[in-house]
Amino acid sequence: MISPIKAPAAHDLFKVDSLYSPTAPDGKTTITECNGRELTWQEQQAPGLTGAFVVFRGEKLVSITYRIELWTDNGFQTYAQLESYLNAAKNARPPRGLKLVDLRLAGLRIPQVALARLPYQVLVSPGLWAYEVKFQEYKRLQLGGGAPQPPQNPRQALIVQLQKQRDGLAAEAAAAEAAARAKK
Numbered sequence: 139m140i141s142p143i144k145a146p147a148a149h150d151l152f153k154v155d156s157l158y159s160p161t162a163p164d165g166k167t168t169i170t171e172c173n174g175r176e177l178t179w180q181e182q183q184a185p186g187l188t189g190a191f192v193v194f195r196g197e198k199l200v201s202i203t204y205r206i207e208l209w210t211d212n213g214f215q216t217y218a219q220l221e222s223y224l225n226a227a228k229n230a231r232p233p234r235g236l237k238l239v240d241l242r243l244a245g246l247r248i249p250q251v252a253l254a255r256l257p258y259q260v261l262v263s264p265g266l267w268a269y270e271v272k273f274q275e276y277k278r279l280q281l282g283g284g285a286p287q288p289p290q291n292p293r294q295a296l297i298v299q300l301q302k303q304r305d306g307l308a309a310e311a312a313a314a315e316a317a318a319r320a321k322k
Contacts, residue, residue: 160217164210169204
């Protein structure tokens with residue numbers, strides 16, 4: 139891992155797909171808000187037992203807000219490219235997920251993000267403009283299961299055999315019905 143002490147400039151920017159946020163001397167990027175990887179727990183009690191125990195229920199999605207301060211025309215050009223790319227991803231149907239690379243958020247392991255709030259220009263002080271861009275983690279549904287397993291015991295083998303017989307009978311019935319319709 140790259141330390142912010144050894145490479146401070148590497149920790150002052152983010153990358154969305156192949157586009158970088160504006161960096162010094164053209165601008166500065168800071169994280170103004172991040173909810174981190176919040177875990178959800180539920181306290182439960184069971185009849186006949188004293189006390190309670192805690193059950194893990196999952197984790198919430200991460201949201202990150204960046205403040206991009208711009209000082210030069212070059213910074214505005216870099217930001218304009220980033221903004222048009224983000225708008226194109228937002229307007230795609232379904233919204234396109236973006237690969238976010240930020241060394242400050244490396245421990246959160248965020249696979250993809252989507253644009254959560256469109257930025258608007260704010261005049262912070264004379265000669266200093268800023269945009270706040272908010273991203274929401276864009277996590278795809280994780281389906282359970284996996285590859286079908288072979289039968290583990292005689293009962294499961296019987297179930298597989300009966301399902302094959304049922305499928306064969308259903309195919310014969312469909313063929314007979316199709317032949318009867320063809321004769322009409």
